[in-house]
Amino acid sequence: MAEVIVVGAGPVGTLLAAELARFGVDVEVLERRATAGGGSRAIGLHAPTLAALEAGGATDRILSRAVKVGRGEARSDGRTLGVVRFDRLDVRHPYVATIPQVDTEDALRGAGPEPVRGVTVSRVAPDRSRVQVETDRGGRSAPIVVFAGGVGARELVFRSDALRRTAYPDRYLMTDATVLPREDPDTAIVHLAASGVLESFPLPDGQRRFVAWDAGGSLDPAAVAGRLREAMRARGEADAAEVVTEATAFGVRRVLAPGMRRDRLFVIGDAAHEISPIGGQGLNLGLLDAATLAPLLATWLRTGAAPESDLAAWERDRLRSARLAGRMAAVNMRLGRPVSARAHAARSRVLGRALAATGTLVPHAYAMGFDAASR
Numbered sequence: 001m002a003e004v005i006v007v008g009a010g011p012v013g014t015l016l017a018a019e020l021a022r023f024g025v026d027v028e029v030l031e032r033r034a035t036a037g038g039g040s041r042a043i044g045l046h047a048p049t050l051a052a053l054e055a056g057g058a059t060d061r062i063l064s065r066a067v068k069v070g071r072g073e074a075r076s077d078g079r080t081l082g083v084v085r086f087d088r089l090d091v092r093h094p095y096v097a098t099i100p101q102v103d104t105e106d107a108l109r110g111a112g113p114e115p116v117r118g119v120t121v122s123r124v125a126p127d128r129s130r131v132q133v134e135t136d137r138g139g140r141s142a143p144i145v146v147f148a149g150g151v152g153a154r155e156l157v158f159r160s161d162a163l164r165r166t167a168y169p170d171r172y173l174m175t176d177a178t179v180l181p182r183e184d185p186d187t188a189i190v191h192l193a194a195s196g197v198l199e200s201f202p203l204p205d206g207q208r209r210f211v212a213w214d215a216g217g218s219l220d221p222a223a224v225a226g227r228l229r230e231a232m233r234a235r236g237e238a239d240a241a242e243v244v245t246e247a248t249a250f251g252v253r254r255v256l257a258p259g260m261r262r263d264r265l266f267v268i269g270d271a272a273h274e275i276s277p278i279g280g281q282g283l284n285l286g287l288l289d290a291a292t293l294a295p296l297l298a299t300w301l302r303t304g305a306a307p308e309s310d311l312a313a314w315e316r317d318r319l320r321s322a323r324l325a326g327r328m329a330a331v332n333m334r335l336g337r338p339v340s341a342r343a344h345a346a347r348s349r350v351l352g353r354a355l356a357a358t359g360t361l362v363p364h365a366y367a368m369g370f371d372a373a374s375r
């Protein structure tokens with residue numbers, strides 16, 4: 001019988017299960033989707049995440065496929081405003097590793113358990129010595145349950161009015177496209193324009209991810225792709241615009257849980273903290289939740305006593321890191337909104353000076369150097 005049940009085989013649940021198995025814990029993963037994969041989401045893995053995944057071997061698997069992005073540039077009207085040097089950080093992995101989320105999920109699985117697929121959890125109820133889990137295929141229980149069900153099933157563990165929500169007006173268009181050879185293939189670029197931001201990030205196999213602030217309009221797939229092409233032509237990626245044939249549109253919000261633990265029930269990943277993808281830290285936050293929780297749960301099961309003070313410190317640190325990442329994403333979104341031509345010129349000047357004056361502070365912050373797990 002499982003010592004830990006993990007609800008959700010997204011990247012965060014997958015990593016937690018693999019880490020627990022590595023520590024000798026008997027773990028079962030329940031996943032409602034019949035098959036893995038689906039959609040393109042996170043692409044950037046930061047230094048503390050790569051360091052945390054080393055022991056289980058996932059970092060090597062990720063780096064065998066990822067692009068190591070050592071340098072980012074802020075540009076405006078074809079001019080470089082400032083440079084962000086990840087390669088100058090004093091960390092084990094001085095770069096952002098970019099790789100599609102589906103490949104990250106493969107790498108995280110490693111020798112971890114195969115999830116039981118096609119099982120939807122409908123209720124999670126902690127009692128004194130076990131946690132009861134009800135599913136559409138009957139009930140089961142375990143001494144510890146970790147909920148990693150993402151944004152779609154939070155109501156199973158939190159009352160809706162307990163969550164802190166922030167709604168943002170911003171919408172974005174996104175695509176991953178194979179681009180023609182270019183001079184800056186390994187550079188992450190943020191094009192700042194008066195009409196809004198355009199991000200251009202390297203991916204393996206000659207692809208790049210483009211994300212553009214969107215003024216809104218039809219969600220018809222052809223219209224969405226057309227608006228992204230238009231934004232790319234106007235904001236500094238005219239050549240790449242010609243190869244874009246499809247795109248998706250997404251809105252953003254921030255949702256923070258009041259806590260991540262109730263006795264023997266834990267909540268990690270997007271289920272506990274959903275933040276805007278503009279900033280690229282959501283998946284990293286969840287992976288760091290899992291990597292730092294696994295040894296504490298293994299100790300609990302091995303000794304029979306919950307390491308209460310370590311678990312309290314874990315919860316405090318993870319919530320603080322989530323608040324920080326959420327605030328950073330909010331700053332990124334503010335910087336990328338459309339402004340008048342005059343305000344845009346002033347913004348570009350200030351940003352250029354700030355990047356030059358602050359040295360490694362900005363890359364440190366973007367690479368999650370202030371996350372509690374990077375201590």
Ligand SMILES: Cc1cc2nc3c(=O)[nH]c(=O)nc-3n(C[C@H](O)[C@H](O)[C@H](O)COP(=O)(O)OP(=O)(O)OC[C@H]3O[C@@H](n4cnc5c(N)ncnc54)[C@H](O)[C@@H]3O)c2cc1C
Pocket residue numbers: 007008009010011012013030031032033040041042043044045101119120121122148149150151152153174250268269270271277279280281282283284285286
């Ligand atoms: C467009 C976009 C771009 C992004 N880019 C980045 C980026 O560059 N960097 C970054 O760090 N983050 C990024 N993110 C965020 C990142 O994708 C998420 O933070 C990450 O996927 C969260 O993983 P998770 O495992 O917590 O949740 P999920 O990936 O949502 O996985 C949850 C799993 O639980 C299952 N599940 C849910 N409910 C139940 C149930 N009741 N019973 C059984 N199973 C259930 C689901 O089917 C799913 O498989 C991006 C997100 C978006 C939308």
